[in-house]
Amino acid sequence: MNKVGEFYTPGKIIFGPGGLSQVGTEAKRLGNKVLVVLGRSAMRKSGILDLLTHLLKENQIEYTIYENIPSDPTVETVDKGTSLARKENCNLVIALGGGSVLDTGKAISAMVTNEGSVADYQEIKGKGKKFQHKTIPFIAIPTTSGSGSEATINAVITNTELGLKKSIRNPWLLPEVALVDPKLTLSLPPHITAICGGDALTQCIEAYLGKKSQVITDALALHAIELIGRSLVRAVKEGNNLEARKDMAMAALLSGLCLSNSGLGAAHALSHPLGVHYKIPHGLSCALLLPYVMEFNLPVATKKIAKIAQALGENISSLSETEAAQRAVEKIKEIFSQAEIKENLSEWGIKEKDFSQIIKGAKGGSLNNNPRKTSEADLIELLYKATGLH
Ligand SMILES: [Zn+2]
Numbered sequence: 001m002n003k004v005g006e007f008y009t010p011g012k013i014i015f016g017p018g019g020l021s022q023v024g025t026e027a028k029r030l031g032n033k034v035l036v037v038l039g040r041s042a043m044r045k046s047g048i049l050d051l052l053t054h055l056l057k058e059n060q061i062e063y064t065i066y067e068n069i070p071s072d073p074t075v076e077t078v079d080k081g082t083s084l085a086r087k088e089n090c091n092l093v094i095a096l097g098g099g100s101v102l103d104t105g106k107a108i109s110a111m112v113t114n115e116g117s118v119a120d121y122q123e124i125k126g127k128g129k130k131f132q133h134k135t136i137p138f139i140a141i142p143t144t145s146g147s148g149s150e151a152t153i154n155a156v157i158t159n160t161e162l163g164l165k166k167s168i169r170n171p172w173l174l175p176e177v178a179l180v181d182p183k184l185t186l187s188l189p190p191h192i193t194a195i196c197g198g199d200a201l202t203q204c205i206e207a208y209l210g211k212k213s214q215v216i217t218d219a220l221a222l223h224a225i226e227l228i229g230r231s232l233v234r235a236v237k238e239g240n241n242l243e244a245r246k247d248m249a250m251a252a253l254l255s256g257l258c259l260s261n262s263g264l265g266a267a268h269a270l271s272h273p274l275g276v277h278y279k280i281p282h283g284l285s286c287a288l289l290l291p292y293v294m295e296f297n298l299p300v301a302t303k304k305i306a307k308i309a310q311a312l313g314e315n316i317s318s319l320s321e322t323e324a325a326q327r328a329v330e331k332i333k334e335i336f337s338q339a340e341i342k343e344n345l346s347e348w349g350i351k352e353k354d355f356s357q358i359i360k361g362a363k364g365g366s367l368n369n370n371p372r373k374t375s376e377a378d379l380i381e382l383l384y385k386a387t388g389l390h
Contacts, residue, residue, distance in 0.1 A: 005214030007261050008171050010140070010151055010178040015250065017242060019181040020048070023094070023139065024055035026177050030137040031061070031092030035085040037105035038067040039097040043143065046187055052096060052141075064088045066108075069097065072165070072275060072282075073104040074158045078118040082111040085136075094139045098196070099147025099282070102140045103155035106173050109138035110155075119159055122166040123364070131170045140175040143184045145235075145248035146196025146283050148203060148256020150178035158276060164361060165272040174260075182242065182249040190236045194339040197232040197248055198287025200255040201225065201332070205290065205308060206265035207258035209301045210369040217262040222311045224254035229312035229331075233338045263369035266362075266382065267293040273361025278348045287341050292385045293370075294329045298322070300372045305329070346387040355383050 014022055027034060034056060036049075043049040044067075056063050066081045085093065085108055093112075095105025107118050113133040114121070120129045140150035149155070154169040188196075207213060208221035231247035238244060267289040274285045298305055306324035309316050312331045316324035336342075350358070359379045367374060374382075384390045 003214065005216065005261070007214070007216050008153055008174055009257060010174050011176040013151070013178045013180070013253070015180045015253065017181060017183045017246065019179055020051065020141065020184065021055065023052060023141065023179060024059035024061070026139060026179065027056060027061050027092060027094065028059040030139070030176055033088065033090045034061055034063040034092045034094050035081070035088065035090040035108065036063050036065045037069060037081065037093060037095040037097070037101055037108065038065060039069050039101045043096055048096070048143070048184060064090065069101045069104045071100050072158045073100050074160050075117060075119040077104055078107040078111060078157060081108040085112050090136070092137050092139070094141065096141045096143060098142070098144040099149045102142060102147065102149035103157065105140065106138055106149065106175065107155040107157060107168060109135040110168065110170070110173055112136050118157055118168060121168045122157060122159060123169060124159070124162065124164065124166055131172060135172050137176040139177045139179060141179045141181070141184070142249070142252065144188055144192065144196045145185050145245070145252035146199040148200060148252050148259060150175055150180060151253055151256030152260035154260065163276055165276045178253065180249050180253050182246040185245050185249055186240055186242065188239065190239065191340065193239065193248070194232070194236045194341050195281055195283035195287060196252070197228055197235065197339065198290070198336060198341055199283030200248070200252040201228045201232070202267050202286035202290045203255035203259045203264065204228070204251070205294065206268060207262040208308070209297055209304055209371045210263045210265050211371060212263045212369055214262055217258040220254045221258045222307065224251040224258070225308055225311040226313070227251040229335065232335060236339045264366040265293060265370040266296070266367055266374055266379070269362040269364065269367035269370070270358065270379070270382065273358045274345070274350070276361065277354065277358070278350060280345070280348045284341065284343065285345065287336050288343065288345050289382070289386050291329050291333050292382050294332070296378065296382060297370065297372045298325050298329070344388050346389055350387050352389055355380055358383065
């Protein structure tokens with residue numbers, strides 16, 4: 001097939017243990033008044049915030065803190081932060097936290113220079129204004145290994161008024177600097193480590209199998225899948241294992257590059273309405289849906305799914321392509337089970353009568369990128385399997 005691919009990356013990627021020490025010099029290069037965006041309290045308690053502000057002061061950079069970002073940032077979260085950034089004349093945003101915090105910081109960096117509410121720019125059918133002005137610079141510092149937001153052109157924002165979780169998207173939204181320091185993830189609790197890793201794996205696999213897949217992201221996705229295969233369970237069971245944390249931080253970064261340039265698939269499409277209506281953590285719903293979505297896609301993507309088995313370290317030499325692809329699905333279930341991801345989607349209160357509403361909320365770019373076309377009946381079947389409500 002003759003496809004034209006496009007590949008965007010952050011302005012600069014800094015990766016490695018201790019990389020946080022470079023934040024002062026990077027900030028100095030990009031601005032002199034920073035809005036620091038933070039989650040609830042982990043970064044304060046761990047002393048990482050103190051280290052960050054010390055590095056800023058050392059470089060004569062002023063800052064204002066915008067904190068307590070919720071786990072699913074809303075339009076109001078972004079609009080409030082934007083007002084603060086404007087009031088304080090911030091010319092740089094630094095977000096330190098998980099995917100939600102990074103998405104918030106990224107959205108604020110865009111809204112500071114663009115009019116109206118972030119809701120006006122969300123990808124909602126028939127709506128969605130285009131950004132008119134370039135964002136102010138943004139430095140993304142992830143403290144989880146999951147969303148890959150440090151390397152993406154989009155930010156996912158919950159629109160409570162419309163009951164939707166939708167992206168804003170533009171290459172301008174790419175961070176000027178993605179600063180990935182795996183040491184910042186050492187204190188992440190086991191279950192968060194597991195579900196963030198589940199998100200990263202789902203992102204890599206959906207981008208790899210998706211219609212917009214391309215050579216560059218295929219290579220990155222397979223490498224990231226290999227890293228996750230060898231290190232997710234270790235990172236969950238031995239939180240202090242820096243090698244495992246490094247692998248997971250790199251895999252998450254690569255998963256961001258993959259999804260940003262090659263899109264996602266049905267697991268992500270269904271995860272968004274599940275997050276809005278039942279507050280299921282994003283990575284968890286992705287992980288619980290992934291094996292079923294892979295099984296569904298298997299007839300049209302057998303060869304590629306077989307390669308996933310290989311990337312996960314399985315010996316497939318004596319297997320047929322279909323058997324090898326089935327092995328990949330089994331291996332992923334095994335990895336998630338060892339990482340203690342054992343919940344069932346039905347435990348979150350999903351009922352059969354809600355299926356049509358979930359499917360309605362799943363429509364959009366991710367679903368269109370799924371390699372196999374999904375009918376209403378297919379999606380219902382996927383939900384039956386993932387919820388065990390059959
Ligand atoms: Zn995701």
